[in-house]
Amino acid sequence: MPSVLLQTALCVAEGWEQPLSLEQGGWHRGEKGRKNVWNRNSLLAFAIDGAADRERDTGMSDIAVEAHGLVKLFEGARAVDGVSLSVPTGSIHGVLGPNGAGKTTTLRMLLGIIDPDEGWRALFGERDPLRAASLIGYLPEERGLYPSMTPRDAIGFLGALRGLSQAEGRRRAMELLEGAGLGEVAMRPIRTLSKGQAQTVQLLGTIVHKPRLLVLDEPFSGLDAINQQRLEGLIRAEVAEGATVLFSTHVIAHAERLCERITVIARGGVRFDGSVAEARDRLPSRVQLRTRRDDGPWRASLPADTTGRDREWRFTLPLTGIEPVLEALIAGGAGIEALQIERPSLHEAFVDLVGEPVDPSDDEELAA
Amino acid sequence: MRRLIASAWVIARRDYTATVFSRIFLLFLLGPLFPILFGIVFGAIGSNSEGPPPRPVVAVATDPASTGALLAARAKLASRLGDDALPDLVAASGGDAPRLLQGQVSYAAVLTGSLADPHITLSGRAPGSTVDDLSLLLDTARATAALGRSAPPPVALPERRVAASPADETHDRVALARAGQTALFFLIVLLAGMSLSTFIEEKSNKVIEVLAAAVPVDAIFLGKLAGMLAISLTGVAVWGVMGVGVVLTLFPTLFAHAAVPAVGWPAFVALALLYFVASYLLLGAVFLGLGSQAGSPREIQVLAMPATMIQLLLFGFASAGVAHPEGWVAKAAAIFPWSSPLAMLARAAERPALWPHLLALGWQIVWLVLALRAAAGLFRRAVLKSGGGRRWWRSAARA
Numbered sequence: 001m002p003s004v005l006l007q008t009a010l011c012v013a014e015g016w017e018q019p020l021s022l023e024q025g026g027w028h029r030g031e032k033g034r035k036n037v038w039n040r041n042s043l044l045a046f047a048i049d050g051a052a053d054r055e056r057d058t059g060m061s062d063i064a065v066e067a068h069g070l071v072k073l074f075e076g077a078r079a080v081d082g083v084s085l086s087v088p089t090g091s092i093h094g095v096l097g098p099n100g101a102g103k104t105t106t107l108r109m110l111l112g113i114i115d116p117d118e119g120w121r122a123l124f125g126e127r128d129p130l131r132a133a134s135l136i137g138y139l140p141e142e143r144g145l146y147p148s149m150t151p152r153d154a155i156g157f158l159g160a161l162r163g164l165s166q167a168e169g170r171r172r173a174m175e176l177l178e179g180a181g182l183g184e185v186a187m188r189p190i191r192t193l194s195k196g197q198a199q200t201v202q203l204l205g206t207i208v209h210k211p212r213l214l215v216l217d218e219p220f221s222g223l224d225a226i227n228q229q230r231l232e233g234l235i236r237a238e239v240a241e242g243a244t245v246l247f248s249t250h251v252i253a254h255a256e257r258l259c260e261r262i263t264v265i266a267r268g269g270v271r272f273d274g275s276v277a278e279a280r281d282r283l284p285s286r287v288q289l290r291t292r293r294d295d296g297p298w299r300a301s302l303p304a305d306t307t308g309r310d311r312e313w314r315f316t317l318p319l320t321g322i323e324p325v326l327e328a329l330i331a332g333g334a335g336i337e338a339l340q341i342e343r344p345s346l347h348e349a350f351v352d353l354v355g356e357p358v359d360p361s362d363d364e365e366l367a368a
Numbered sequence: 369m370r371r372l373i374a375s376a377w378v379i380a381r382r383d384y385t386a387t388v389f390s391r392i393f394l395l396f397l398l399g400p401l402f403p404i405l406f407g408i409v410f411g412a413i414g415s416n417s418e419g420p421p422p423r424p425v426v427a428v429a430t431d432p433a434s435t436g437a438l439l440a441a442r443a444k445l446a447s448r449l450g451d452d453a454l455p456d457l458v459a460a461s462g463g464d465a466p467r468l469l470q471g472q473v474s475y476a477a478v479l480t481g482s483l484a485d486p487h488i489t490l491s492g493r494a495p496g497s498t499v500d501d502l503s504l505l506l507d508t509a510r511a512t513a514a515l516g517r518s519a520p521p522p523v524a525l526p527e528r529r530v531a532a533s534p535a536d537e538t539h540d541r542v543a544l545a546r547a548g549q550t551a552l553f554f555l556i557v558l559l560a561g562m563s564l565s566t567f568i569e570e571k572s573n574k575v576i577e578v579l580a581a582a583v584p585v586d587a588i589f590l591g592k593l594a595g596m597l598a599i600s601l602t603g604v605a606v607w608g609v610m611g612v613g614v615v616l617t618l619f620p621t622l623f624a625h626a627a628v629p630a631v632g633w634p635a636f637v638a639l640a641l642l643y644f645v646a647s648y649l650l651l652g653a654v655f656l657g658l659g660s661q662a663g664s665p666r667e668i669q670v671l672a673m674p675a676t677m678i679q680l681l682l683f684g685f686a687s688a689g690v691a692h693p694e695g696w697v698a699k700a701a702a703i704f705p706w707s708s709p710l711a712m713l714a715r716a717a718e719r720p721a722l723w724p725h726l727l728a729l730g731w732q733i734v735w736l737v738l739a740l741r742a743a744a745g746l747f748r749r750a751v752l753k754s755g756g757g758r759r760w761w762r763s764a765a766r767a
Contacts, residue, residue, distance in 0.1 A: 142577065144570075146569070149386065166381075
């Protein structure tokens with residue numbers, strides 16, 4: 001079953017409309033001369049192995065990540081103030097917030113890098129997160145690799161830190177590097193790689209031990225649009241074969257596309273925790289209406305917050321729905337030329353929740 | 369505990385291979401050899417300019433006629449071969465060779481009996497050529513005495529060795545204790561200081577967060593320290609093999625006449641290795657903790673001088689008790705964990721009992737664990753801004 005899900009996810013990630021069958025092996029995008037292109041077959045094989053590994057883990061909690069009332073003080077200031085969240089296994093959960101909101105500190109507490117001053121957290125039911133370290137893959141916001149190491153050794157080392165043997169880590173590293181189109185640089189010092197290649201190496205090191213939980217801190221930061229899309233595909237693929245993904249971002253578009261549930265943090269506190277749909281539903285929909293006539297008695301039937309001119313009207317969707325307004329307009333002879341009901345975007349919901357705008361350029365970059 | 373050791377092993381292995389299999393490590397290995405090489409060259413030049421070593425003095429406690437014949441034979445040969453070619457002969461009264469050797473005058477050997485039936489008793493200080501030189505003198509004296517008759521056959525000189533006097537032995541062992549301490553001190557000064565800068569790489573390239581997310585901070589510290597120790601032991605092994613090779617080549621009889629440590633050479637060498645490891649780890653843990661607070665190489669440079677001063681103080685403290693191993697200074701130096709390895713190595717040269725060393729090594733291990741815990745705790749609190757006393761004690765209780 002996981003392999004079927006994985007195929008679906010890969011097809012979504014690669015823009016295919018129909019799932020491929022395994023018999024359609026041979027399809028890949030790793031043609032010679034292209035760098036950083038995932039080889040589908042390698043990734044598929046790796047992920048299927050991972051699914052088998054993960055299926056062997058039985059008796060684990062249904063909740064991958066659980067935190068209650070996390071508080072962290074830095075020199076008296078509350079960097080994180082009572083954050084609670086719960087992430088079911090097999091889901092993609094986003095931690096959203098503006099810069100400096102406390103996202104990274106929250107993730108660090110969840111992972112056991114630092115201890116909370118108040119509250120508790122558990123990963124797969126384990127109160128000491130480091131005891132579950134072999135089940136977790138972590139991509140920090142500030143990427144860290146030893147520049148003198150080769151990609152093969154660096155990935156092998158990251159795997160060894162999570163419980164793999166050195167030989168197995170290196171074997172998987174070569175497999176992953178080949179799949180990512182980095183086989184040619186596998187034995188070159190990391191200092192000679194491009195930034196994108198080094199970031200890919202770090203990401204491969206995060207998944208080399210086939211973790212059940214991926215914690216990614218601002219994973220899209222520094223990646224170009226193509227690699228961002230590939231990373232989204234990888235996240236979906238990991239989830240499709242059983243992993244849980246928890247990632248932080250201040251770029252709303254990624255969360256909107258990927259997450260089932262989100263936790264919005266601002267000034268150290270949780271402003272919202274729920275599904276993306278629930279977040280958007282917090283704001284009423286907006287109505288855009290174009291009439292044939294410019295004026296008439298029918299205008300009195302428009303809601304009080306209506307703005308507009310030249311027959312273009314905007315107003316908040318009334319709680320009673322659009323139908324009573326439409327009936328009044330039609331009866332008054334306004335003439336309906338166009339009507340559009342816009343559901344609020346997550347970005348709008350985010351701004352409403354946080355009370356401050358994020359850098360719009362972040363989302364504009366990803367709009368395509 | 370198993371996970372702690374496994375994690376530390378992964379980190380130590382990476383550090384070791386990254387360092388030892390780099391080109392820069394060759395320079396590290398060659399570095400200390402330059403002063404040794406210069407020492408040998410300038411030592412050879414100095415020894416040439418100082419002239420030959422002092423002549424050994426042999427007490428002649430034979431019958432008066434034989435003594436006179438031997439003194440005459442020496443004068444005769446010295447006029448042909450030069451005074452420095454032969455040992456000095458001193459007529460001594462009383463035929464008790466061991467008593468003469470352990471007396472106030474430092475004789476290399478005592479000749480007893482007569483020209484016809486000579487016996488030689490050698491001290492530990494006697495040069496290897498003493499027996500041959502005395503045989504030549506005896507043959508010459510016997511040939512002179514037999515003038516006009518057929519020449520006597522070459523003399524067969526029965527020899528025996530006696531232990532050095534207690535005073536000499538004590539003096540030699542104190543010297544050995546000081547030499548051992550000094551060698552240990554220099555090795556630690558050369559090598560333990562590297563621990564200061566161990567975390568700079570991890571902090572500058574942000575690897576530290578990856579490590580801290582995967583393994584306990586205690587394991588990171590233990591792994592870092594073990595890796596540095598393994599690197600240092602590799603250097604010590606290379607320098608040791610080369611040093612012993614050079615000494616055996618240039619001074620083949622040096623070890624034959626060197627003082628024997630009270631615990632014997634095999635135990636002394638083993639203890640020296642163990643105390644090097646203990647001293648390195650104890651100081652390294654402190655330096656690792658201090659160095660982990662530094663944010664830049666410049667701050668490490670600032671820390672280097674006080675770190676060297678601390679080591680000098682420890683060396684001074686430990687060496688103050690060498691002459692009196694049962695005195696309170698020596699005992700205090702043996703008890704204070706960071707001077708204990710230096711003090712106990714000196715004790716191994718001076719006292720034969722082994723049980724105090726087992727006790728001392730156990731004591732040092734306890735302090736090593738405490739120092740590592742404290743260093744890791746300091747790192748967590750000051751750098752990761754995490755943890756407090758409650759957490760520290762909870763971790764200790766859990767371990």
